[in-house]
Amino acid sequence: MPVIQAPHEINVEDLYVDLAAVCDIPVFLKCESFNFAGSVKLKAAREMVLAAERDGVLTPGSVIVESSSGNLGIALSMIAASRGYGFLCVTDSRCNPASRRQMQSFGAQVLTISRPDRTRGLLGARMDYVQRLVAYDPRYVWLNQYTNPHNWSAHYRTTAPAIAAQFPGLDVLFVGAGTTGTLMGCARWFWEHRRSVTVVAVDSVGSVTFGGPPARRLIPGLGAGVRPPLLDTELVDDVVLVEERETIETCRTMARRGFLFGGSTGTVVGGARRWLAARAGGDRPTAVAIAPDQGDRYLDSVYDPEWVAEHYDAVAGEPPVPPVPAGRLVAGVG
Structure with a gap:
């Protein structure tokens, strides 16, 4: 057990x-989703956080910040809550409402970027915001899933x-x-x-x-x-x-x-x-x-x-909705 x-x-x-x-x-x-974070991103999140702790990058009082469209943000918010860190997820409008709510349930803050970078889109704008934030406030630690070797390792x-x-x-x-x-x-x-x-x-x-x-x-x-x-x-x-x-x-x-x-x-x-x-x-x-x-x-x-x-245009796979039988009412409903 x-x-x-x-x-x-x-x-x-x-x-x-x-x-x-x-x-x-x-x-x-x-x-890869049968874990408490609900996705494969738990593996990368765990490796990156533990490595940052070993390297002395994450210390008491640190706030983890990451750009994520959802799954990694959820995994990091869960681990941050467990290990006593703050967490800020910088996301955009494509992040599902359910993902935002789950991160917030773990005590995380969620910031939504709405204006894309002219050439690098919403992802570029998210990354630029995180870079400015960590340069301004040393409490924030960017694990940077886009370049962190512990993501692939x-x-x-x-x-x-x-x-x-x-x-x-x-x-x-x-x-x-x-x-x-x-x-x-x-x-x-x-x-x-x-x-x-x-x-x-x-x-x-x-x-x-x-x-x-x-x-x-x-x-x-x-x-x-x-x-x-x-x-x-x-x-x-x-x-x-x-x-x-x-x-x-x-x-x-x-x-x-x-x-x-x-x-x-x-x-x-x-x-x-x-x-x-x-x-x-x-x-x-x-x-x-x-x-x-x-x-x-x-x-x-x-x-x-x-x-x-x-x-989108019509998408295959939507089941037909059967008509409600006329004149056949359930007792108590009418």
Whole structure:
């Protein structure tokens, strides 16, 4: 029986969903959201905080500040509450209301940036604000997930070897690209230890990470308006870009089978389906995709028909609403 004293001490590492039985995709989906932070970002947050403590960067009275669209902010706010630090999340309008409320429940402050940088978008504006803040007030400590090597090393140390142990015959691994911490940690491990594995990065259309033109993106998590400094494209074998409409359709397809995953997971699964379909006809590869999050934080967006109708054309996967039978009233209702 596990007994813990701090919320970051536990994370389920060996749970997979066979998507062949869920949505006819030959992929095993590694679920990374079964922890108290609810996402894969717990690993990076934990590594960065503990390293900053070892290095004497975080001390009593410090206030952690980070730019985040949601999941890392939640993980850091949870750890900060547990370890006695203040926390300020600098986010933007794409951050889900549920994510904001969860951070605030842990005692964090949430600042929303609404004016994008002219060339670097909302992410650039967020990062500029954090830089000005830490220069002005020495109490604030920026862990900087975009350049911090502990972001990727957390996955080099845990995620990649855990997948390799479960799937010794692994052929292809699909990893979403945000800050590219998860991607780089896994890609670097497989490059060094099992080069035969094909590592495919999955990104959102409108992200500039792999050189594409910037465009509107409304679903937080994957993608970036500034090329991630951690990214080393030499370690990535292929890239798939996914439209947000496809992300929503994929999420809803899985939800129809009882699996409520988040937008980042929908993007990764959509990319895996597209990549595998383009290579159909040979031996079926052993494939794993990493699911960063669950869908509870997307109830006001991806799973809200009104939000989707406002921002996108008709999206597949919306179940038909059966008509209410006329003249058949439940007792006591009329």
